[in-house]
Amino acid sequence: MPIKVENLSFVYNEGTPYATVALNNVTFEIQDEEFVGIIGHTGSGKSTLIQHLNGLLKPTSGKIYINGVDITDKKVSLKDIRKEVGLVFQYPEYQLFEETIFKDIAFGPTNLGLSEEEIEKRVYEAMDIVGISRELADKSPFEVSGGQKRRIAIAGILAMKPRILILDEPTAGLDPKGREEILNKIKEIHDKYKMITILVSHSMEDIARFADKIIVMNKGRIEIIGTPREVFREAEKLEKMGLGVPQITSLARELQKKGVTIPEDILTIEEAKEYIIRYLRGTKNV
Amino acid sequence: MEHIITTQNLSFEYHAEEQTRHLVLKDINLQFEKGQFIGIIGHNGSGKSTLAKHFNALLLPTEGKVHVKGMDTQDTNHLWDIRQTAGLVFQNPDNQIVATIVEEDVAFGPENLGIPPDEIRERVEYALKAVGMWEYKDYPPHMLSGGQKQRVAIAGIIAMKPECIILDEPTAMLDPIGRKEVISTIKKLNKEDGITVILITHFMEEVVDADRVIVMDNGKVVLDGTPKEVFKEVALLKKIGLSVPQVTELAYQLKREGFDVPLDILTVEEMVEFLCR
Amino acid sequence: MFRNITIGQYIPGDSVVHKLDPRIKIIITFIFIVAIFFINKLSGYIFAVLYLYLVIAISKTPFSYILKGLRPVIIILLLTVSLNMFFTPGGTVLYTLGPLKVTTSGLRLAVFMGLRLIFLIIGTSLLTLTTSPISLTDGIEHILKPFSRIGVPAHELAMMMTIALRFIPTLIEETEKIMKAQMARGADFESGNIVKRAKGLVPLLVPLFISAFRRADELAVAMESRCYRGGQNRTRMKQLKIQPRDYEALAVTLIMVLLIVWNRVWTW
Numbered sequence: 001m002p003i004k005v006e007n008l009s010f011v012y013n014e015g016t017p018y019a020t021v022a023l024n025n026v027t028f029e030i031q032d033e034e035f036v037g038i039i040g041h042t043g044s045g046k047s048t049l050i051q052h053l054n055g056l057l058k059p060t061s062g063k064i065y066i067n068g069v070d071i072t073d074k075k076v077s078l079k080d081i082r083k084e085v086g087l088v089f090q091y092p093e094y095q096l097f098e099e100t101i102f103k104d105i106a107f108g109p110t111n112l113g114l115s116e117e118e119i120e121k122r123v124y125e126a127m128d129i130v131g132i133s134r135e136l137a138d139k140s141p142f143e144v145s146g147g148q149k150r151r152i153a154i155a156g157i158l159a160m161k162p163r164i165l166i167l168d169e170p171t172a173g174l175d176p177k178g179r180e181e182i183l184n185k186i187k188e189i190h191d192k193y194k195m196i197t198i199l200v201s202h203s204m205e206d207i208a209r210f211a212d213k214i215i216v217m218n219k220g221r222i223e224i225i226g227t228p229r230e231v232f233r234e235a236e237k238l239e240k241m242g243l244g245v246p247q248i249t250s251l252a253r254e255l256q257k258k259g260v261t262i263p264e265d266i267l268t269i270e271e272a273k274e275y276i277i278r279y280l281r282g283t284k285n286v
Numbered sequence: 287m288e289h290i291i292t293t294q295n296l297s298f299e300y301h302a303e304e305q306t307r308h309l310v311l312k313d314i315n316l317q318f319e320k321g322q323f324i325g326i327i328g329h330n331g332s333g334k335s336t337l338a339k340h341f342n343a344l345l346l347p348t349e350g351k352v353h354v355k356g357m358d359t360q361d362t363n364h365l366w367d368i369r370q371t372a373g374l375v376f377q378n379p380d381n382q383i384v385a386t387i388v389e390e391d392v393a394f395g396p397e398n399l400g401i402p403p404d405e406i407r408e409r410v411e412y413a414l415k416a417v418g419m420w421e422y423k424d425y426p427p428h429m430l431s432g433g434q435k436q437r438v439a440i441a442g443i444i445a446m447k448p449e450c451i452i453l454d455e456p457t458a459m460l461d462p463i464g465r466k467e468v469i470s471t472i473k474k475l476n477k478e479d480g481i482t483v484i485l486i487t488h489f490m491e492e493v494v495d496a497d498r499v500i501v502m503d504n505g506k507v508v509l510d511g512t513p514k515e516v517f518k519e520v521a522l523l524k525k526i527g528l529s530v531p532q533v534t535e536l537a538y539q540l541k542r543e544g545f546d547v548p549l550d551i552l553t554v555e556e557m558v559e560f561l562c563r
Numbered sequence: 564m565f566r567n568i569t570i571g572q573y574i575p576g577d578s579v580v581h582k583l584d585p586r587i588k589i590i591i592t593f594i595f596i597v598a599i600f601f602i603n604k605l606s607g608y609i610f611a612v613l614y615l616y617l618v619i620a621i622s623k624t625p626f627s628y629i630l631k632g633l634r635p636v637i638i639i640l641l642l643t644v645s646l647n648m649f650f651t652p653g654g655t656v657l658y659t660l661g662p663l664k665v666t667t668s669g670l671r672l673a674v675f676m677g678l679r680l681i682f683l684i685i686g687t688s689l690l691t692l693t694t695s696p697i698s699l700t701d702g703i704e705h706i707l708k709p710f711s712r713i714g715v716p717a718h719e720l721a722m723m724m725t726i727a728l729r730f731i732p733t734l735i736e737e738t739e740k741i742m743k744a745q746m747a748r749g750a751d752f753e754s755g756n757i758v759k760r761a762k763g764l765v766p767l768l769v770p771l772f773i774s775a776f777r778r779a780d781e782l783a784v785a786m787e788s789r790c791y792r793g794g795q796n797r798t799r800m801k802q803l804k805i806q807p808r809d810y811e812a813l814a815v816t817l818i819m820v821l822l823i824v825w826n827r828v829w830t831w
Contacts, residue, residue, distance in 0.1 A: 041461060041462075042464075051743065054747060056743050056747065079749060082746075082747060083749075086747070089740065089744045089747065094740075094744075094770055094773075095741055095744040095748075095770055097765065097766045097769035097770050107745075107748055107749075107750075107766065108748040111749030112749055145331075156748060157747070160749065174330075175329040175330045175528075176329065176527060176529040177528075178330065180529075202462050205532070247533055247554060248533070248536065250554050251532075251536070251554045251558065254554055254555075254558045255561065258558060258562045259562075260562065269532055269535055269536050272536060273536060273539055273543075276540065277540070277543060277545070280545055280561070342788055344787065344788055366790050366792070369789070369790050370790060373788070373789075374785075374788045376781065376785055378781060380733055380778070381778045381781035381782050382781070384726065384729065384785075384789075385725060385729060386696070386725060386728045386729045389800075390800065390801070393799075393800035393801075394789055396800070397797050397799055398789060398797055399790055402798060403798060406798065410800065428732040428733060442789060446790070
């Protein structure tokens with residue numbers, strides 16, 4: 001289900017004194033099975049962009065093709081789009097409302113008009129995927145821990161079996177352990193179900209670890225787009241936007257300046273370790 | 287050294303339902319020195335927020351004592367003096383701003399203390415300038431960014447002229463820019479105005495320059511020392527679900543490979559200096 | 564995006580009318596309303612019209628906003644006028660429509676009631692159009708303060724109003740967010756009959772209430788830790804002070820009242 005966005009622009013409150021351009025001529029493509037990271041500040045347009053991808057917002061101008069179908073066309077039913085494109089909002093646990101965890105996860109599939117057996121099958125499947133024990137199915141979603149609530153909310157989207165999964169800052173407000181758990185889960189789901197995954201995040205470290213492609217947004221435009229290595233090579237540009245690079249990448253850059261043999265586009269601690277060990281062995285041998 | 291807050295054998299029990307009892311804090315003994323910048327870290331549910339609420343008498347110990355500037359928090363006669371001495375800033379900036387205009391919100395605390403109007407005005411100006419929000423004094427809070435709202439909340443505490451500010455995960459809901467704004471504001475208040483700061487967080491980077499870092503797990507203090515002393519316990523920190531800065535992790539891994547790397551490396555500069563000296 | 568909405572219908576401005584002490588404005592509005600009901604001859608409305616014209620001109624309030632204020636009450640207005648017209652006995656019958664009779668006294672009463680209602684709405688609209696909700700709250704608190712001795716919770720009422728004003732934009736934003744989140748789960752807030760639509764609101768209202776309660780809880784703790792203990796011993800940074808312009812406004816209003824009284828008692 002490739003995604004193609006062409007010259008997408010969006011203006012909030014068009015025609016009023018409060019009009020603000022949220023997206024300005026955005027063009028990009030996402031291929032099947034890609035894991036894409038979107039990074040940018042609050043107000044850079046990233047939330048506006050993802051809301052366009054499942055039809056919650058209609059572009060002021062431009063086209064969005066999902067699997068070749070132009071979803072900005074009025075004839076395309078929103079239900080069909082939302083079935084294919086699952087969007088998990090920031091702090092998704094605040095949308096929970098049902099009496100039981102089972103019923104809450106079933107809300108999406110029920111809205112799709114599926115049969116009861118199918119709904120039940122999907123709900124339990126989704127609970128398994130996010131790691132919520134089936135025994136909790138009849139418990140209230142308000143009685144479990146914060147991290148569990150968030151996973152239940154994500155299960156509510158997964159149960160709709162989207163072929164594109166978009167997550168808006170899924171780790172916001174969690175502690176390091178909770179962040180790690182959620183991120184690994186997302187990676188696992190992506191690898192297992194081969195769906196396009198779009199992860200919106202503030203954390204360079206998180207995105208660097210998982211993304212095949214990174215889109216850097218700034219003031220409603222795409223500033224940089226490319227593989228993590230390509231993007232982090234533009235460290236100065238990122239710093240100018242106030243985004244910065246992972247600490248390990250800036251270490252590599254500093255070391256390179258000092259003449260150490262290490263590429264400037266290091267992404268992980270493991271990579272850095274290899275080069276530094278080689279460097280340390282080299283200097284010691286001399 | 288003068289102690290601003292002390293706890294003696296502090297334990298706190300929380301009753302969820304009739305039978306179940308959670309021991310949230312277990313026998314905590316801490317002394318906080320005046321003028322220091324102290325970081326308290328721990329994962330969610332480690333008891334760090336509960337501890338914070340004991341520092342200004344929002345919660346009272348089940349066992350043991352908490353003293354703020356020598357005042358026992360269980361002594362109701364001192365309640366308002368304690369809350370004025372040790373101000374608390376919370377996680378969600380939206381849910382601690384009371385008034386519809388920035389300057390009126392900052393005035394809220396002093397108004398509660400019964401300060402004369404002219405002095406409130408002076409304090410509000412001083413507090414808003416201290417957090418760099420003076421030019422926003424006439425703004426309604428909902429027009430501000432998360433970081434700006436949190437600075438207004440801090441100004442609201444500053445206007446009460448506290449000796450100590452306790453911040454309970456003030457950056458958890460902010461984006462990186464907001465986080466930077468808030469942290470540099472707190473650091474400035476500590477350095478320039480000499481206010482004791484107790485910062486509760488789960489972002490390790492925020493406490494790298496602290497005078498002291500306390501690590502909590504399961505209601506207990508598990509580590510207590512300078513950042514260098516604390517962060518070199520990489521294995522223990524990881525075990526209790528906390529992370530360390532990437533370069534510290536790198537140093538730890540290099541050490542395990544048999545290299546003689548100091549474990550108290552916290553910043554890129556320190557690592558570069560060590561490798562290229 | 565609802566973020567830019569203004570609460571109430573306040574139009575910011577810096578005219579004398581805007582700058583008047585809110586207490587005085589509330590009192591003046593009250594006097595004006597009483598005076599309106601005191602008028603018993605059509606000629607008496609000349610003074611009320613002149614007075615309103617003066618206020619509108621000085622405050623530079625766009626006339627369209629004043630008309631907008633009348634729109635929501637148009638049904639009540641029509642109802643009042645027709646009830647009075649058709650069901651007032653007495654006087655000569657002018658017109659008969661089945662069982663309904665329009666009499667001279669009925670017509671007279673209908674016109675008066677209609678005019679009173681219109682003037683009442685314009686008068687109060689002018690108050691809210693030229694006074695920010697915050698200073699209105701301040702004004703109400705100060706006016707009610709003397710009554711707190713007899714149990715009127717002046718401070719508490721004002722505090723509640725302030726908090727409501729503070730959280731309206733936050734909750735509106737939150738509503739929008741939850742609505743979108745549920746729409747992403749296939750929720751439909753737009754189609755179906757009333758029952759279906761009302762049921763469809765559950766996924767919106769439950770999270771909204773939970774969030775409002777959570778916010779209220781956290782706010783209460785935050786207020787307490789900022790030494791809030793009700794209205795006792797509390798001071799205010801902003802002090803309301805009566806200025807010469809307030810006396811002038813009051814004097815102009817009283818002149819209008821005197822003219823209306825003179826009109827009722829001594830003229831034709």
